[in-house]
Amino acid sequence: MTEIRNEHCPIHGGYNSRRNRETGKWARCWGCVDAEIKELEAMERQQAQAAEGEKLLARMIEESGMEGRMLLSSFENYTAAKQAQANVLAACRAFAESAELDGGKNIWLIGPPGTGKTHLGSAMVGHFIRARGIPAAIYSAREIVRMLRASWDRKYDPEVETESQVIDRLGEIGLLVLDEVGVGFRSDAERIQLLDVIDRRYKLGRPTVVLSNLRADDVKEVLGVRAFDRLRDGAEMHICNWESHRKGAQ
Ligand SMILES: Nc1ncnc2c1ncn2[C@@H]1O[C@H](COP(=O)(O)OP(=O)(O)O)[C@@H](O)[C@H]1O
Ligand SMILES: [Mg+2]
Ligand SMILES: [Zn+2]
Structure with missing residues (x-):
């Protein structure tokens, strides 16, 4: 009973979208979802690195006399x-x-x-x-x-x-x-x-x-x-x- 239809993503081309039975929504392009997840992960890594840098800086200041x-x-x-x-x-x-x-x-x-x-x-x-x-x-x-x-x-x-x-x-x-x-x-x-x-x-x-x-x-x-x-x-x-x-x- 799963409904599937063919869609076209301007970036990733054609894909099959499934309709969620509970929400009734059509699934988005996997390529796009994947790219968003990667971008989020990169942002989190960057934030973690910045926080690490801040900590290091604070520590250097603390130990500077x-x-x-x-x-x-x-x-x-x-x-x-x-x-x-x-x-x-x-x-x-x-x-x-x-x-x-x-x-x-x-x-x-x-x-x-x-x-x-x-x-x-x-x-x-x-x-x-x-x-x-x-x-x-x-x-x-x-x-x-x-x-x-x-x-x-x-x-x-x-x-x-x-x-x-x-x-x-x-x-x-x-x-x-x-x-x-x-x-x-x-x-x-x-x-x-x-x-x-x-x-x-x-x-x-x-x-x-x-x-x-x-x-x-x-x-x-x-x-x-x-x-x-x-x-x-x-x-x-x-x-x-x-x-x-x-x-x-x-
Ligand atoms: N040319 C200057 N411009 C701005 N602030 C100065 C200047 N010279 C001294 N001060 C300030 O005057 C105070 C005394 O200076 P300090 O560096 O302790 O002198 P020193 O170590 O030669 O005895 C400090 O608060 C310092 O920031
Ligand atoms: Mg002095
Ligand atoms: Zn896409």
Whole structure:
């Protein structure tokens, strides 16, 4: 009793359509139905991939060491009132856009507080993560020491990275910004831990950014000669000696 009739699909040509006994409707072209299913599946795959990408991005941001206003600091919202600021901004942007993961290039920003060093460091981290999809992080020297110390002091806490996990992560991450280099280390042990990180990056040629309120000579004193030399090698130096933004903005 099944009713069948011949139909013509402009895309797939002739086909036999069956009439559904309950609904009374004639079946559509199988080729068309099939194509719609495939399209839906592709859309779902795309959505799943986008969601996966979002998750990855959120995770990279979470593990970037950025917090508060650092998350809002970009090249776009860095105002360059002076030519020297425009030059440093351009250098940081170029570095973030082109530094290769094995290129052995570093960049230093030296100057007094409030000159936007942390802002530009955060912008470089943000660019690596958002535009290049490469993990990057910014930590003050003191924070790194604290992370390493947490792993020395821990009883057993799976949430806390071990010392060698910290060294591996920071030693290998795509871009590492060392902020507030020069705030004193309390022991040679702490200095040696940081040297392990710097040494690993140096061997891999990973780009590293050094931000400091100290003059280069004093950074050498604080970091020790070996860490200093590795960070200086292949580095461009920029002096930020304009007026503090905190003071300048009213
Ligand atoms: N040229 C600038 N344009 C916009 N904001 C700036 C600029 N320089 C500094 N800031 C802002 O001023 C504050 C202090 O800057 P920061 O980057 O912490 O300075 P530093 O690390 O050199 O002490 C931050 O909120 C930063 O976003
Ligand atoms: Mg700072
Ligand atoms: Zn069809």
